[in-house]
Amino acid sequence: MVEVTGPPPVPAIETVSLTKFYDGTTVRALDGVELSVARGEYVAITGPSGCGKSTLLHLIAALDNPTSGTVRVNGRDLRTIASGTRFRREEIGLVFQLHNLLPRLSAQANVEIAMIGAHTSRRQRVTRARELLAAVELQGMESRRPPQLSGGERQRVAIARALANEPQILLADEPTGNLDSASVTTVIALFERLRAEAGMTILLVTHDPVVARAAHRIVHMRDGKVTDPDAGTVVFDTRGAAPGP
Amino acid sequence: MTFFGLIVRNVMAKRARSVGLALAVALAVMTVVALTVVGDGLQSSAAAILKVGKADFTVAQKGVSDILFSSIDETQVKRIRRTDGVAGTVGVLIETEKIDAANPLFLEIGIPPGDLAAFGVTVVAGRPFTADAAHEMMIGWRAAQNLGIHVGSRFHANGTWNSVVGIYSTGVSFGDLGAMFPLPAVQAYNRVPGSVTLVFVKTAKGVSISSVEKRLNYDNPELTTIRTAAQFGRADRNLVFIRAAALGSTILAIIVGAVVVGNTMLLSLFERTREFGLLRAVGWARTRVVTLVLGEGLILAVVGAALGVGFSYGVTSLLEALPQLRGILHSEYTLTAFWRGLYTGLGMTVLGTLYPALRAAFLAPLQALSHE
Numbered sequence: 130m131v132e133v134t135g136p137p138p139v140p141a142i143e144t145v146s147l148t149k150f151y152d153g154t155t156v157r158a159l160d161g162v163e164l165s166v167a168r169g170e171y172v173a174i175t176g177p178s179g180c181g182k183s184t185l186l187h188l189i190a191a192l193d194n195p196t197s198g199t200v201r202v203n204g205r206d207l208r209t210i211a212s213g214t215r216f217r218r219e220e221i222g223l224v225f226q227l228h229n230l231l232p233r234l235s236a237q238a239n240v241e242i243a244m245i246g247a248h249t250s251r252r253q254r255v256t257r258a259r260e261l262l263a264a265v266e267l268q269g270m271e272s273r274r275p276p277q278l279s280g281g282e283r284q285r286v287a288i289a290r291a292l293a294n295e296p297q298i299l300l301a302d303e304p305t306g307n308l309d310s311a312s313v314t315t316v317i318a319l320f321e322r323l324r325a326e327a328g329m330t331i332l333l334v335t336h337d338p339v340v341a342r343a344a345h346r347i348v349h350m351r352d353g354k355v356t357d358p359d360a361g362t363v364v365f366d367t368r369g370a371a372p373g374p
Numbered sequence: 375m376t377f378f379g380l381i382v383r384n385v386m387a388k389r390a391r392s393v394g395l396a397l398a399v400a401l402a403v404m405t406v407v408a409l410t411v412v413g414d415g416l417q418s419s420a421a422a423i424l425k426v427g428k429a430d431f432t433v434a435q436k437g438v439s440d441i442l443f444s445s446i447d448e449t450q451v452k453r454i455r456r457t458d459g460v461a462g463t464v465g466v467l468i469e470t471e472k473i474d475a476a477n478p479l480f481l482e483i484g485i486p487p488g489d490l491a492a493f494g495v496t497v498v499a500g501r502p503f504t505a506d507a508a509h510e511m512m513i514g515w516r517a518a519q520n521l522g523i524h525v526g527s528r529f530h531a532n533g534t535w536n537s538v539v540g541i542y543s544t545g546v547s548f549g550d551l552g553a554m555f556p557l558p559a560v561q562a563y564n565r566v567p568g569s570v571t572l573v574f575v576k577t578a579k580g581v582s583i584s585s586v587e588k589r590l591n592y593d594n595p596e597l598t599t600i601r602t603a604a605q606f607g608r609a610d611r612n613l614v615f616i617r618a619a620a621l622g623s624t625i626l627a628i629i630v631g632a633v634v635v636g637n638t639m640l641l642s643l644f645e646r647t648r649e650f651g652l653l654r655a656v657g658w659a660r661t662r663v664v665t666l667v668l669g670e671g672l673i674l675a676v677v678g679a680a681l682g683v684g685f686s687y688g689v690t691s692l693l694e695a696l697p698q699l700r701g702i703l704h705s706e707y708t709l710t711a712f713w714r715g716l717y718t719g720l721g722m723t724v725l726g727t728l729y730p731a732l733r734a735a736f737l738a739p740l741q742a743l744s745h746e
Contacts (some may be wrong), residue, residue: 192655192740218657229652229743233387238375243656245377254375290656 139204141298141330142166142189147198149184149353158184160353161198168297171324171331173341176350182334185350186302189332190223191216203297218247222291224333226303228283230275236262236286237271243293261289265319281312288319299323301333305340317343377662381669391638396678398634399719402627403682407715408689409620414711415704416616424600428494428544429464429574430583433590436598441572442468448568450594454575457593459586461578464489465570467560471531473521475697480517481552482531484560484570493544493574495554500525500540503556512540514550529553532563575599624714628721635726639671643730650734651742660735667734671727672720679719683712 142164149159159181166172174182187193188200191213200207202220210216217223230239240258249257262271265285275283284304291299301320305313317340323329333344341347349356375383385392424432433454435444451465467484485493487502503510511531513523518541523529527538532555544550561567577586587599599605643650653663690705 187740190655212659214654214657214659217655223655225743229648229655231649231652233383234375234380238380238383241375242380242653245375245380246658246662251376294657 138168140165140201141168141170141203142332143199143201144185144189145199145201147185147188147200148196149181149188149193150196157353159188159195159198162350162353162355164348164355166330166332168330169324169328170346171320171344172333172346172348173344174332174334174348174350175336175338175341176356178336180350181353182350183302184353186300186332186334190221190300218243218294220296220298222294222296222299224284224288224291224299224301224304226306228275228287230283230286230290232275235272235274236267236278236282236289239275239286240289240293243290247294257293258289261292262286264292265289266315279312281308281315284308284312284316285319288316292323296329298330298332301331303334303336305335305337313337313340316340377666378669381666381673384666385670385673388642391642392674395635395638395674396681398638399631399675399678399722400681400685402631402722403679403715403719404685404689406620406624406627406718407683407686407711408693408705409616409623410711410714411686411690411705411707412693412703413616413620414708415706418704418706421602424572428546430577431575431587431599431601433573433575433594433597433599434571436596442470444571445566445569446571446573446597448570450597451570451573453594454573454590454597457586457590459577459581459589460575462492462576464493464574465557466493466572466574467557467564467566467569468571469560469564473531477521480531481548482560483549483552483554484557485554486557490542490554492576494546495542495544497540498543500538503539503554505556506558507556508559509534509536510539511536511553511555512542513538513553515541515543516547516550517552520551531555532559534563620714624718627718628725631718631722632725635671635674635723636729637726639667639727639730640733643667643734646734647737647742647745650737651739651745654735654737654739655743663735664731667731668724668727671723671731675719675723676716678723679716682719683715686711686715 143166144162144164147159147162147164148157150156151158162181162185164185174185176182184193188195189202191207191210202216207213207216231242234242237255237258240261241254244254244257259268259271262268265288267282267285267289270278270282275286278286284307288304291301299320305316308316320331320333321343324331331344333340335341433446434441435446438444446465448465451463454460455463464485469482469484470479471482472478473480487505490497490502497512498515500512503512511529513521513529518524518538523538525538525541528535529538530536531553536555542550542554557570558567561569575586575590577583583601587601590597590599650663653666654660687707690703694703694705
């Protein structure tokens with residue numbers, strides 16, 4: 130029997146010596162972060178407040194520029210991309226701790242808003258937003274506005290919005306930070322389903338150990354550094370298969 | 375939801391502010407349109423004098439403040455008549471007189487009876503006045519109807535009672551709302567013997583009207599030829615000033631309006647910083663953000679312009695109804711007035727919205743999202 134070996138799979142997310150200083154300070158928000166997240170992997174980043182978790186997420190989302198080092202997403206160096214806006218629209222979905230929904234728009238319109246400008250027809254936008262709201266178990270609530278929804282429901286609308294343009298990678302910054310335990314369970318289950326059914330790469334930042342434990346790997350950070358990137362790793366096939374039982 | 379639908383929703387979301395902005399645009403548009411229609415009305419009334427003569431062009435004194443202040447002596451009229459290419463001239467003295475409250479500027483034309491036909495006058499009742507009659511006159515058929523006058527009536531004008539010996543028609547309503555007198559009688563009453571106000575010129579067949587005009591303007595530098603209403607400013611400086619005032623008020627309205635709109639839109643931008651940060655974070659291009667904000671401004675501009683035109687109609691109607699201005703102010707709603715209203719509204723909102731729109735587009739998403 131001949132073993133066929135090919136080139137190693139390209140990680141979904143990779144950071145090399147990633148450093149970030151904020152203007153006017155000598156505080157290193159990130160200090161030489163090395164991280165690799167495989168396609169289809171579900172990774173939680175934990176650590177104390179101010180350790181650089183969110184900064185790392187923002188650099189991966191091209192919402193900010195690193196002081197030095199490299200971020201590669203699907204093998205592409207973010208320094209070489211022409212438009213961070215287009216990159217965010219086409220390749221990643223973002224979920225924030227504060228859902229950032231527009232209060233005057235319905236749940237349906239809040240999901241559709243991410244698709245405006247993404248070359249999708251109005252009919253496609255409407256259909257996809259309905260499907261996504263159904264996927265996050267909000268069918269029948271399409272016309273409700275954020276003030277008419279609970280915290281968990283709002284966050285699920287925000288997740289549906291993040292998935293609107295069919296991203297390969299979902300970046301979530303404390304997505305359960307303001308939710309009650311029942312809503313936390315729902316969101317955890319939703320992320321697991323997205324990874325299992327859509328093979329989505331999920332990188333989330335959380336303080337909550339319950340949420341972190343649901344991920345396949347937990348990355349600890351302290352003082353802008355990844356302390357043990359492999360700690361807490363569960364059995365995981367980096368070629369994208371779901372972890373075994 | 376469409377992109378346009380989102381723009382409309384954004385406008386509707388802050389109704390009080392949107393109404394306030396639309397009203398600001400409307401007031402500016404109202405001022406500009408009202409001045410334009412009044413200016414157009416004055417020009418049209420003034421130009422109607424030219425049409426009465428049915429000539430190829432009219433000659434007036436150059437640069438007078440009002441065309442009715444033009445004064446051309448009969449020697450000049452003779453010189454004009456002798457110019458190559460001129461087939462005939464009619465010199466008329468035009469004055470206005472207050473007949474009653476409803477007719478504060480009643481038109482009185484002094485003309486030799488021999489020139490009536492050349493001037494395009496048809497006597498529809500009675501007879502023409504005689505050349506040297508001191509107290510005879512004809513009245514236009516519209517004026518006769520309005521004032522209840524017929525042949526044989528007596529009419530007080532030129533400081534004396536006159537017998538109405540005929541009723542005429544010129545085919546031009548402005549001319550038919552006045553009266554005609556023997557030229558010497560009007561000259562004597564106004565103490566301008568030997569003078570006329572305007573000379574109406576007919577050119578010979580086959581001759582270029584422009585070349586005759588050029589020659590006349592060259593030979594008579596103190597006079598000017600007028601063929602169209604647009605050329606009226608050559609003789610009537612008041613119209614030029616009114617036009618300049620309308621243009622100046624348009625520019626001023628655009629600048630002041632842009633500052634008001636810009637200030638309000640900046641306040642709105644400040645309140646919506648998180649929203650713009652989110653839009654940028656979920657992948658909206660800068661151009662789309664600019665289009666969104668400009669679109670909101672354009673909707674307000676169009677609504678404001680429409681309201682402004684409506685307001686201007688109300689204001690000019692009100693002014694026309696004022697006893698002091700009745701019969702003097704005539705509003706003429708031309709396409710130019712509407713265009714000027716529209717581009718004033720658009721100009722002030724585009725100028726006022728552009729900077730806030732660009733600021734919104736260039737917000738750093740992260741900072742915008744953390745804005746309190």
